Amino acid sequence: MDIIQSLLAQSPVGRSAVAAFGIGLVLYLIFINNRMRGVPDDMKRLKQKPWTFEMLKEAYARLEKNPITVKTTKDRLPPKLSRRYVVVGGNGLVGGYIVLQLLARGQSPESIRIVDYQKMHRKDMLEGPAAEIDVIHTDISSVASTDAAFTKAWPSLVAKLPLTVFHTAAVMVPSDRSQSAYKFLERINIEGTKNVLAAARKAGADVFISTASGSISVRNVELWMAPWRLCGWPKNYVQPLNEADFSRPLRPFTEFYSAYAASKATAERIVCDANCERLRTGTIRPANGIYGHPTDNVVGSPLNLATCPAWSYNIVNSFIHGMNCSLAHLDFEAVLADPRSSTMPQAGRPFTVTDPNAPIQFQDMYFALEKLSVTPFRTVPLIPVHMLVTAYMIEFYMMLPHRFPILKDILPKVSGDAKYLQPALFSIMTHLYATNDPASKPVKEGGIGYHGVINTTDGMVQQIVEWNNEHIGRQENAWVKYKSSMTLADEFEDLQK
Ligand SMILES: *[C@@H]1O[C@H](CO)[C@@H](O)[C@H](O)[C@H]1NC(C)=O
Ligand SMILES: *[C@@H]1O[C@H](CO)[C@@H](O)[C@H](O)[C@H]1NC(C)=O
Numbered sequence: 001m002d003i004i005q006s007l008l009a010q011s012p013v014g015r016s017a018v019a020a021f022g023i024g025l026v027l028y029l030i031f032i033n034n035r036m037r038g039v040p041d042d043m044k045r046l047k048q049k050p051w052t053f054e055m056l057k058e059a060y061a062r063l064e065k066n067p068i069t070v071k072t073t074k075d076r077l078p079p080k081l082s083r084r085y086v087v088v089g090g091n092g093l094v095g096g097y098i099v100l101q102l103l104a105r106g107q108s109p110e111s112i113r114i115v116d117y118q119k120m121h122r123k124d125m126l127e128g129p130a131a132e133i134d135v136i137h138t139d140i141s142s143v144a145s146t147d148a149a150f151t152k153a154w155p156s157l158v159a160k161l162p163l164t165v166f167h168t169a170a171v172m173v174p175s176d177r178s179q180s181a182y183k184f185l186e187r188i189n190i191e192g193t194k195n196v197l198a199a200a201r202k203a204g205a206d207v208f209i210s211t212a213s214g215s216i217s218v219r220n221v222e223l224w225m226a227p228w229r230l231c232g233w234p235k236n237y238v239q240p241l242n243e244a245d246f247s248r249p250l251r252p253f254t255e256f257y258s259a260y261a262a263s264k265a266t267a268e269r270i271v272c273d274a275n276c277e278r279l280r281t282g283t284i285r286p287a288n289g290i291y292g293h294p295t296d297n298v299v300g301s302p303l304n305l306a307t308c309p310a311w312s313y314n315i316v317n318s319f320i321h322g323m324n325c326s327l328a329h330l331d332f333e334a335v336l337a338d339p340r341s342s343t344m345p346q347a348g349r350p351f352t353v354t355d356p357n358a359p360i361q362f363q364d365m366y367f368a369l370e371k372l373s374v375t376p377f378r379t380v381p382l383i384p385v386h387m388l389v390t391a392y393m394i395e396f397y398m399m400l401p402h403r404f405p406i407l408k409d410i411l412p413k414v415s416g417d418a419k420y421l422q423p424a425l426f427s428i429m430t431h432l433y434a435t436n437d438p439a440s441k442p443v444k445e446g447g448i449g450y451h452g453v454i455n456t457t458d459g460m461v462q463q464i465v466e467w468n469n470e471h472i473g474r475q476e477n478a479w480v481k482y483k484s485s486m487t488l489a490d491e492f493e494d495l496q497k
Contacts, residue, residue: 028227033385036223039314039361040233043431047316048357051364051457053371059461060372067462070097070124070323073453074104077327078334083111084154084161086205088140088196089169090114090133093293094211094286096122097326098166099130109133111158115140115149115196116169122293140169140192150199164333165200167193167210167271170264174297175425177258178395180402185263193267197274207280207336209329212268212350214241214287214318214434218257221427223388236427241287241318241434243350246272257427268350275348280336283350284328287434292322292463294470294482299463302369303377304482310379311387313363318354318434321459324452328353328439331448345446354434355459356452368460374468375479388426395422 039047066072085102089095091114102112109132120126120135138149153159171188173181193210200208222235245251250269256262268283275281291298298319302308328351335346342348369377394414401408441447454462470480 029385029389031227031230032223032225032388033383035225035234035237036311036384036388037314038233039316040238040431043238043316043433046358046433048360048364050361051367055457056368056371056461059457060465063458063462064465067465068323068454068458070100070104073323073327074101076451076453077101077105078330078449080106081164081333081337082161083207083337084158084163085112086115086150086163086165086200086203087112088115088138088165088167089211090166091116091118091120091122091125091135092168093290093296093322094325094329095166095168096125096293097322098168098329099133100124101323101326101330103129108158110155111161113149113152113154115146140195141187143195143198146192146195146199147202150203162207162337163200163203163205164207164209164337165196165205166329166333167196167200167208168329169196170211170213170267172297173258173260174428175258175420175422176260177254177256177422177424178399178402179253179259182253182259182263185259189260189263190267190270193270197271201274201279206278206339207333208271208274209281209332209336210267210271210283211325211329212271212283212285213261213264214285214352214354214432215257215261215428216265216268216285216350217241217243217245217352218261218427218432219255220257220424221430223426236430238431238433241285241354241432242352243285243438246350258424272348272350275342277339277342280342280347282332282336282347284325284332285350285352286320286325286328287318287352287354288428288432289317289319290322290325291319292459294463294467294480296322299365299369299460300482302366303373303375303464303467306376306378308366308377308379309382310362310366311382311384312429313361313366313379313381315362315429316359316431316433317362317429318359318432319456319459320354321452321454321456324355324454324459325353327453328448328450331439331450335443335448346443346448351439351448351450352434353436353439353450353452355454355456356436357455357457359433360456365460368464372461372464372468374472375476387421388423391421391423391425394418398422 087095087099090099109129112133114133114135115138136149139145219236225234253262271281271283289298294300366379439448439450443449
């Protein structure tokens with residue numbers, strides 16, 4: 001400061017230089033902010049028309065009367081197979097829907113086993129046949145715990161049936177690109193997958209399908225673009241979500257948008273490489289955000305929050321309902337159940353799946369929540385470039401104790417949602433669009449015949465219907481509080497320390 005002051009005092013030239021720099025910097029930040037608020041033309045063409053109150057009202061009335069549920073869509077499921085099932089993560093968003101769909105197509109509860117760290121908590125599983133399923137509390141990062149879950153004896157009626165394993169369990173830390181975050185993710189998402197795969201093999205499974213992530217293909221968005229490219233867009237600002245990266249060697253860590261994506265990509269390769277005649281494998285990449293349950297991070301979290309800080313209104317994204325995502329797992333299983341499928345083009349590879357419609361903008365979702373929820377919901381608009389700069393500062397701060405271990409016990413920890421505000425967030429909340437093209441092809445053309453059972457409008461409106469049914473007439477202090485999967489990841493990390 002002293003230097004600047006003396007410069008200013010002494011020379012008019014110095015004063016002008018500092019002023020010019022300051023003005024230049026502000027103009028540059030305004031320019032970046034403007035880009036961050038924009039929608040490139042190809043995305044404008046691709047996205048849905050903005051949602052209107054009329055269409056939301058129509059969907060609400062229709063879905064309130066005739067909800068789209070696992071039961072009403074059971075005719076869209078591939079036929080029941082004579083098999084046993086282990087669903088790892090079966091109490092979660094995707095795993096839970098897999099379990100419910102298996103039951104809906106006639107599988108007996110005793111032929112299904114849930115292997116999960118979480119207790120059964122989904123209201124739609126606490127009653128009916130789902131409640132009769134054996135739930136084995138398991139820490140997949142432990143070999144002994146995982147083996148115990150798989151070696152437990154099965155009821156004699158089903159013990160001889162072939163075994164399918166759906167591995168849907170993972171921890172999600174969405175926006176951290178540090179090696180230290182990777183260590184935690186590695187233990188659960190990579191070592192955990194190895195443990196589940198080994199236990200499945202020992203238990204004689206012959207089909208193994210795991211949930212990967214659409215975010216594996218996401219590249220870093222380079223928002224700090226050159227100021228003279230006035231009409232251009234940041235590099236990677238628009239990205240297709242697909243499986244193209246899978247045919248190339250695994251990218252180095254720094255080329256994934258976050259440590260989470262790197263861990264999921266590594267786990268995916270392990271699963272796909274394991275494909276052989278005795279154990280046919282593959283993965284499903286949901287793209288991008290999964291919603292469809294009050295614990296999800298897309299619709300559930302904002303509803304729980306009531307007040308939602310927001311700066312990505314313009315951003316176009318593909319979403320997928322948990323029910324559509326689980327359906328894709330069953331479609332894939334129908335292909336891999338064939339003992340000769342290990343050499344088919346479907347085996348040992350990922351399929352990206354999304355809702356059967358064009359992507360939407362975040363503002364459509366916010367609009368639906370605001371207009372339809374019986375509990376208050378509003379967004380608090382923030383300035384994108386301000387959030388971006390803050391994200392770099394938070395990341396820098398969070399890295400300090402890793403660079404200088406002496407600071408570990410001195411610096412207070414970043415708490416609450418602030419720790420998610422890191423630069424990687426701007427790569428996963430950019431214009432991302434997925435298509436179902438490879439997955440939707442018929443089986444004889446190399447696809448898995450996936451056709452979603454609900455579109456994003458219906459899926460999100462229906463989730464609000466369900467939320468409203470649960471909250472209507474309740475005082476604020478009686479609102480049901482749900483924990484998101486990110487909160488669970490935090491708790492899990494603390495427990496493991
Ligand atoms: C899933 O996708 C299909 C179209 O492929 C759609 O009709 C359906 O409504 C979607 N939703 C759910 C919950 O499956
Ligand atoms: C979503 O699905 C419903 C029911 O099939 C349909 O009426 C509606 O037009 C669809 N909306 C979009 C945007 O695809």
